Amino acid sequence: MAFKNFSIWRGRLPHWRADDVRYYVTFRHRRPLEPAERLVLFKRLLAAEGRKWDLKVLCVLPEATELMFTVREGRQGRPVELSAIVETAKRKAGQKIVDNTGERFPPFFSESYDRIVRDDAEFEERWLAIVESPVAAELCEDPEDCDTLYVPIRG
DSSP: OOOEEEEEEESSSEEEEEESOEEEEEEEBSSOOOHHHHHHHHHHHHTTBTTTEEEEEEEEOSSEEEEEEEEOBOTTSSBOOHHHHHHHHHHHHHHHHHHHHOOSSOSBOSOOEEEEEOSHHHHHHHHHHHHHHHHHTTSOSSGGGOTTEEOSOOO
16 A cells, blocks of 8 residues: 655654554553543643544543544645644643642653554444443443543544
């Protein structure tokens, strides 16, 4: 499969970038987040919706966060760098949580795992896994009852 304007860069993990693709991103939390802290992170990630990215699904669990999305074009006509969106949300949410708890460090690990979703079958598989993850984590009995799940569209 050939991607348009494909590139790779490395932090601790390799990060693939291309135009017109769907991405899957997950990151772990240093400690389990309380419900109010999960809501802070959820709102920060949701803040870029419709401006910098189009979310397909977002779920903030106590131990980890998962999302899928497509990025939008920025001011220079190039796709917005997804790590800038995710890391900005994590930084702002982390600062608010630190201010509230008095902790020394934000409760998120610094690097996120991201990958290009390669086809519709993979998208469907990951989408279902994310939607069902609150039930699997025993946070609720039905995904529709979970307040940390956001599913605007599937496509």
